[in-house]
Structures are given as C-alpha cells and as structure tokens.
Amino acid sequence: MASSTAVLRAEPIQLPKRLLALLPGVGLLTIVGLAGKALEKSISTYTKAHHLVVPNIEYVLWAILIGLLISNTVGVAGVFKPGIATYEFWLKTGIVLLGARFLLADVLRLGAVSLTLVLIELILSIGFMTLLGRIFKLSPKLTSLLAVGSSICGVSAIIATKGAIEADDEDASFAIAAILALGALALFTFPPIGHWLGMSDRVYGLWAGTGVDNTAEAVAAGALYSDAAAKIAVLAKTTRNAMIGFVVLGYALYWAAREGRQAVGSKATFLWQKFPKFVLGFLLISLLASLSVFNKDQVSSLANLSRWAFLLTFAGVGLRINFKEMKKQGIRPFIVGALGEVVIAAITLGLVLGASKIVKL
Amino acid sequence: MAGETKAAEKQRRALSLDGWAVGIALVLAVLVRLGVLKHVGW
DSSP: OHHHHHHHHHHHHHHHHHHHHHHHHHHHHHHHHHHHHHHHHHHHHHHHHTTOOOOOOOHHHHHHHHHHHHHHTTOOOGGGHHHHTTHHHHHHHHHHHHGGGSOHHHHHHHHHHHHHHHHHHHHHHHHHHHHHHHHTTOOHHHHHHHHHHHHTTHHHHHHHHHHHHTOOHHHHHHHHHHHHHHHHHHHHHHHHHHHHTTOOHHHHHHHHHHHOOSHHHHHHHHHHHOHHHHHHHHHHHHHHHTTHHHHHHHHHHHHHHHTTOOOOSOHHHHHHHHSOTHHHHHHHHHHHHHTTOSOHHHHHHHHHHHHHHHHHHHHHHHHTOOHHHHHHTOSHHHHHHHHHHHHHHHHHHHHHHHHHHHSOO | OHHHHHHHHHHHHHHHHHHHHHHHHHHHHHHHHTTSSOOOOO
C-alpha cells in the first residue's frame, strides 16, 4: 500500500520537476533576448537624438552576439542547459504562429516556387557534397550526413539520417558541428550580400530559406534583413523541412542495400514518422487565417507572439555555439562543409535570382 | 547499439517536441481568438 502510494505520488511530481529544471535556462534565454531588444532600442534612440547616421543593428544580431559572448567567455553552467535546449521548441511554436500572417493561397503559390527551387537545390547539393566527401576521403557515412545536413535542414536531418543509416555517434557529431559552425557564418554573410546585391525582401527571404541549413539560423538570417524577409525565409525553410522524410528514406534504402541489411518496413509509415509535424500546425493556422477566423488585431497579436517566441530562439542560437567545442571536432569535415556551403549558397542565389526573373515573387 | 538507441530517443523527442509546439501554438491561437489574450505588443 505504502509503495503504491509512493508510486502514485511520484508520478505527478515528474512533470513539474522537469518543468522546473527548464526555468533557469528559459530565464537566461529571456534575459539575453530582452537585452538584445533593449540594446537595439537604446542605440537607435541615441543615434536619433544625436543625429548620427548609423545602420540599425537588429535585436536578432544583438541577442545572438550576447549569447555567443556568454557561451565563449564565462561559459554556460549545466543548470541552464536544459532550458537553453528549449530554443527549438520556441522556434517551432513561432513558426506555427507565424502561419497567421500567410493566406493559404500565398503559401501554395510561394510554396510551389520554393518546392521547385528546393528540389533542384537538393539534387545539386547532395551530388556536390558527395563528390567533395570522396575528394577529401571522408568516411562514406559522414559524407552522407554532411550531404543531408547541408541540403535539407541541418541538425534534425542529421539526427534522423543517423538513425536510419546506422552511422557512428562520432560521424554525427562531426557533421552537426560543421553545420552549426557554417550556420553561424551564414548569419554574418547572407545579409550583407543581400544588401550588396540590392535584393528585395521576398527574394532575399527565399534565398535565406533555401540556402541556410539549420532552421533557427535560416529564420535569424531572414530576420536580420527584415521582418518581411524572415516571413518568406520561414516559408521556404518549412518547405525544405517537409522533404526530410523522402531524403532520409532514400539514404536508408541506399545504405540498407549497400550493407545487405533489411530496408525499412512500410515506406508510408517511415515517411509519416520523419515528417516534421509542426509544418501541419503552420498550415492549419494559415488555413484558419485564410478563412478569416482571426480579425486584423488578432492576426497582429499572433504575429507578435511569434516574434516573442523567435526572440528566445535567437538568444538560444548564440548560447549554444561554443567555438572551443567545434574546434575539437577537427578541421576536415569543416572544410568540406564550408566548401559545400559556399557552392550551395551560390547555387541557391542563382536559382532564386533566376526564379525572380521568371515568376513574380 | 547504444548510439542507435540514443538516436532513436532523440528522434522520438524531436517528434514530441513538434507536438508540444503545435499544441501550445494552437492554445495561444484559441486564447487570442476568444479575446483572453488581447493586443499582444512587441
């Protein structure tokens, strides 16, 4: 009796305990995000008051920089780590809520353009990364992981593929480190290139969504340009994420055949398991907005809730990057990744600029 | 084998994370629609 009571008591304590463990990290995300927002505002107020002409640095960059500074100087204590890991939850919640700012017709039209570009990008980037892996004599499974990571959606795709092709932990860590480092670089290179080329918000957003690997970095690269660019980057990146199941299935079948193992059971179940479900949430909110379920003020509230969720995401992007840890992974995968990324960025830039001449974006 | 289990666990968690994100976003959307959450600023 006593033991069953103990079990009954222990159960409800589990969830609050887990939630409590998240609090310090979520608190840190909030502080870093708010500090970024406050810095943007105070610098803008100061420059206006003193009639200084200084380019506005968005809260996104400040939040990432503050996070990077903390992570690479004092470091992030263990107590904060579970909460910082929630950045991905905030990212997905923000994307679903952002659906309110899209009419379904827009999603379908832009989604069709994105899908065409994504399909071409997938074929070219997987082919190119595989070739680079062979030239640099990386292990075939590490090459597969790098190819998936750089062509689809970074870390999630690498984790999904790792399980499907039975790759080593070490290979997955190498690939993840390379993709994260390159994602961080994209934050500082994509916006200046976009401005230099005089790209419109929509064209730039499409480029960030198809060219930057990890979802958080793709959204941040869009937001660093403008709000409108972030919106399009989210749509393009979501389209790319939706392809994850097909690519992982392709790799699973290839490696199963190569190693003489039994391939996956039901392909439809496999595809459904790998499909990122938040895409469905995004489409549902977009459908509700298209059916005028929300009035103008409510759409604005949902969009602002989405921005608050992204604020925590951007703080997390900086806080989880640790250059020392990345250095430990070695330079070769990073070089392969970097070469691949430059080419993929150039390919996607060409595709997006070409598409903008053919289709009205 | 251990790596495989770890990857499967990560994959399972990623899926439940999607579920939580969609769930919370829908709850927020309902609260906004019902007028419980009004004029969310930025």
